[in-house]
Amino acid sequence: MSDTETVRIERETGHEVTGELPPRQAMLRRARRHPGFLLGVGLLAALVLFAFIGPLVWPYDTYAQSLTNRLVPPVWHAKGSWVHPLGTDHLGRDLVARLIQGAQISLLIGFLATALSGVIGTAMGLSAGFFGGRVDAVISYFITIRLAMPTILVALAVVSIIGGSLTIMILVLGLLIWDRFAVVSRTAGRQIASNEYIAAAQAIGVPVWRILFSEILPNLAGHVIVIATLEMAHAILLESALSFLGIGVQPPMASLGLMVAEGKEHMFFRPWVVGIPGAALFLLVLAINYMGDGLRDIAAPESRA
């Protein structure tokens, strides 16, 4: 990324072995040397650009139907053309324009649902780990209950009762996938709280909220960010699954799962109608997972398993 790394200063022998870098610089340095992480970040950046800059440059409208141009094959097909590079769907809508919106929705839901669940889960886990005792018992009880609930079925039930919309999807997913945040920050929080610098802060008279926010949370951040990336991929897949089942994002909006659902009747003769949104989903989740795995190595290299 930056070329400062390639410049190696040849030093004479006998110079002293220098100390460690500050934590932030050390992390940046590990990030720059992690090919998986760089691949994930690059791919994800490309997809974000596609989703949010795309609409400004792409000439077709997401909803414009053209029944004379139904199911046009993509450009690499014998009958394809550059007019619609990825072809059109069963209503003659341009697939690139549909994909752009699908990617937007996936990223939006993934990000917001993860942010919501991250706040819930971290707050619960951190309190359980730090206070222990009764607080821990109650929160662990909630975590256990949550782990026993099948995510898809609960989401299905809730959405079919109150009806599907973007906001509801974000809320439902955000309120459902906090379990991993809670489990990890409970364990990590307990371990961090047992350090002597926490006792030192207590002995100084630092108030509890400040110990939680300024002494423990910064040390927990690495773990939380790693979980967040993995949960984001999880949320995106859940959204696609719900939309595929018809209870997520509602037509005529586009979503990757919905596009697969709409194309499934044409799957045998025109496989690209399903293959293209499927591939997009695959790439998106792959990018996020690569980034998450990389982050884990970068944030906590000693706990690599």
Add this chain to the structure above:
Amino acid sequence: MTLTALKAPPTQDDGSGKGRGLVVEGLTVSFEKEDGIFKPVRDVSLSTTPGQTLCIVGESGCGKSLTSLAVMGLLPRAAKVTADRLSFNGADLLDISPRRLAQIRGDRISMIFQDPMSSLHPTFTIGNQMIEIMRQHRKVSRAQARERAVDLLERVGITAAGQRLGQYPHQLSGGLRQRVMIAMMLMCEPDLIVADEPTTALDVTIQAQILALLKDLQKQFGLTLVLITHDMGIVARTADEVAVMYAGQVVERGTASQVISAPLHPYTRALMDCLPVPGTQPRGTHLGSIPATVQQIYGDPKACLFANRCAHAHAACRAGPVGETSPGEGRSWRCVLDPKALPSRRAAAAIATDARETASGEVGENVMELRGVDQTFWVRRGLFGEARRLAAVSDVSLELKRGEVLGLVGESGCGKSTLARLLLGLNRPDAGDVLLDGKSIAQADQRVIARRIQPIFQDPYSSLNPRKTVGEIVSLPLSVHKVGDRREWKGKVEEQLERVGLPGRFIHSYPNQLSGGQRQRVSIARALIMRPEIVVCDEPTSALDVSVQAQIINLLIDLQKEFTLSYIFISHNLAVVEHLANRVAVMYLGRIVELTDTATLFDRPRHPYSQALLKSVLTPEPGRGIPESTVGAGFPNPLDPPSGCAFHPRCPFAVDRCRRERPALQTDATGAVACHRAGDPELAMARTSDH
């Protein structure tokens, strides 16, 4: 079946007896790093004499452990090992297939590691592990191996050995595990045992027992022992031959009496001076110390590596690398100075042995008091298990006077650290009262307490938040107590850092960029920035090297004088406590068993437990051997404390009454002691016979 019947045929030998044992010549370990080649071990030559003990001594980072791992062939692949000669009983260990090396390892050579908690496999019974290691190397049946395992466990002093075989490591205490480890290493009756800091993780009484056991087994089996340690006391009491390592080189070699009594290298001398030795320095005076830390360099040295810390360094030391001077007979050193030109060690050693009695600091009125304090925890096993009572601190009464150093000693698990938390107000007592200037702190706000009492903790690696800069860490108390503004903080922090001997530029450094000693100085700076009157030091030097320990102790002494501080000094290192404290409290299983002034305690300990603790101290006196321990190994389970006097199961003087009745702490003119037999002539005999 006799033990010798199982002995493997001796490895090939040139017959002359020369080259027997371990021979290391010109051993170098190098790692290729981004900035150059780093050699943590360079040009090390060592040899062992069969049946004798070789001690390798030095600070951390000097390459002691890497040397032993290189000998064992246990270094990671990234390490490059070269040597002119590396052989054991004539067999070359460098030019050997990994398979053959693995055969020798565990069979002819075994290794004992520092941490008995992690060196045994947690999911196999100790019996399985012991039997397996033997069957790896010998054609014996399980029954035969089992028989030998029982025999060895008995020899290392484990009772009911047959039943122990079925136990898992987590069911055993640290001392027992280390015994099991030693028995396991003896399964194949090796010729050589390499022990890397085998007692560092253990309590003093257990340390003495384990070392005595190793020496005893050495005699029985004719073992050769390589003992790696940082403790000159251990060296003096166990070694036949000594190699002092510094920055990857052996800087001095010789017999134990040569190296300890007449050290030639300035580093060896400086290491010896760092130790507080009872009766040689007046209490509360500076110890000798070595400035800075071990230098780690890339490539080859261009000067003496110790020159930057050496009190006798001059131009010749920096002119080029220093070679070994060797007059023969295993004696050698690496120094350009003429040993005769060095000043004689400790001209002041003649300071009267009663020095510690004359030095009494000025002690004022009571600043802090504990009255009958109890702290109880409830331990629940599993979700539905019954909660069991753990009395961490019971009925402790203490007072601390202004300007006083109160030592607090006892084995791990005796409640020292819980007591520290009670004093700091982090735990509030279940019964009794903690008074500050005569006022109870039971209802006090933590911030009020914080201004008067501050802690210094043990582990410099966990006492500083890794995500914060030194400046943020030291200024935290100022920000919590809203003293001044940010600009003032910076000035104050810099001033404070300088006072504890750190450069002001460290304000922007992160803890991971500092050495252990520097981190501990940051902790001290943080503790003292609000100018408290009382400092609770919870093992402040036990995670540090002796040279750094001396630096920190000197700093604590200076700061105490400067700010008239009172210290509560918790430590398991009795020599340090003796050097610093005015009074000492000895704790056992949550209770104080003896409380008296330092001179009285160290000269005439009255409680059998105090006597046992003091006996276990290893002073660096060559030839005195390991003191025989009179207390059994078993520190009782605090969940199930013994009846009557908690010490009775380990006490050699216990009588019937001790089993029935708990002795009260009784105060008289010389101090307080909790023992039924304190006035008994038999106990008085026991303590005088040792002096």
